[in-house]
Amino acid sequence: MAIDAALSPDEIRQHIADNPKKRARDLADQLGVGEAALVAAQGATRIHASPDAIMPGLKPVGEVMALTRNISAVHEKTGIYDNYHSGDHASMILTEEIDLRIFSRHWVHGFAVTTETERGPRHSLQVFDAAGDAIHKIYAREGTDMDAWRHLVSELTTGEVADHVALEPRVPAETPKADPEKADVLRKEWAAMTDTHQFMRLTSKLRMNRLGAYRIAGAPFATALAPCALNDALEALAAQDTQVMLFVGNKGCIQIHSGPVNTLRPMGPWQNIMDPGFNLHLRNDHVAEVWAIEKPTKRGPAISIEAFDKDGALILQMFGRRKESDKIDYTGAYKAIIDGLPTLETEEA
Structure with missing residues (x-):
């Protein structure tokens, strides 16, 4: 059974409205759904999730922020996506600022997201795995070429319209294995x-x-x-x-x-590195x-x-x-x- 089957998109939207300052991953865990279900429920634009579709088109948009996370750490780097190397098993972005190792079989659900904030709209591309957990996110910055960004989104858009997404159960972490x-x-x-x-x-x-x-x-x-x-x-x-x-x-x-x-x-349980870039x-x-x-x-x-x-x-x-x-x-x-x-x-x- 899909892990988000217990909540309808309307119910998810209500929970988001009731918790406007809660981190998306924390709210998703609280509700027992994948984070992608929250994004879909808010009507985000579906995009092709393949790295081969996304990565080559990012250089023209200029400076952005790359975000990769797991449940315990969030890693953010500012720079330009360039020097993309595609591979059957692993692909790479290799620049001084943006340095990624990409395993494309886990790039399953993709969205172009616009979030209204006190500082105005915040634009991002977000990719999730089959369970709806975040794999990689790319955020527009002040120096981003928004015309190029909108062109990229139009190229990536699938045309699919739905406020829900079918997700698979999350695979737990592998326990230590030794002989x-x-x-x-x-x-x-x-x-x-x-x-x-x-x-x-x-x-x-x-x-x-x-x-x-x-x-x-x-x-x-x-x-x-x-x-x-x-x-x-x-x-x-x-x-x-x-x-x-x-x-x-x-x-x-x-x-x-x-x-x-x-x-x-x-800050509380969090240790934060806050360096330029x-x-x-x-x-x-x-x-x-x-x-x-x-x-x-x-x-x-x-x-x-x-x-x-x-x-x-x-x-x-x-x-x-x-x-x-x-x-x-x-x-x-x-x-x-x-x-x-x-x-x-x-x-x-």
Whole structure:
């Protein structure tokens, strides 16, 4: 049964009217529907959701804001969509500001949305998966060419008119999966890696997943940190000039920030990075496990902090930034930050 079948579009619209300041994802979760059901109920224009349809047409619109989120983190970058590379399994946008990895089979429902705000209409393109969870959103900005934006929307419009959308049940996060009897094989092949992308093939071959492998690998490959270590790392980064690559994603899109972290503004359970061109909104209270990870590569070790929620879903990853073209390598400084973070053993003691 579709997950939004219990509520009619009229009922959804009434809930939206009754909760005008509630975040769309929070209201959708409260109602037990996919967020796409809220968008459809408000009469948004249906568009083709394929990245191959959307991405090539974005460059002419100029500066926009790209948003990719999961349940615990929202990643926002301002820039121009360019340098699109289409692929059967994964596609990419590769610019200094907008850096995306796109998995098109999860791009199912698309909408062009206009929302009335106190500052005037806010225009966006929004894509959702089969369950109605947000995959990627693109927001017009002050510098956006709105004539080009309207032309793009007209090119993408499907002509379908409906205030409801049929959604599938949400697939829960995969629980940690490991085989302790294969721990020695995991460590041996981990040590032999020459590229970080080999890791997922390794875990798949051993019938494990990311978090399951971390739990049995042990040092020097994986070190369990205290849950507070993620916020401690952000505070350390804000206090010094160490640049990172910060990844936030879902099953259909991963969005990457490459650069510094300067301005932190905590608010309730949220830790917020509020830098020019880059914002991150992180639910600190969702962070259940944090791991310091080291993977060998041809260019030297890739050092990361990776955070997971209570269900084992990946919240974000942060790597020390390395850019060979500019002879920039922050991995050593980033490792020094990690070495100063509290471990899980320290916290428990």
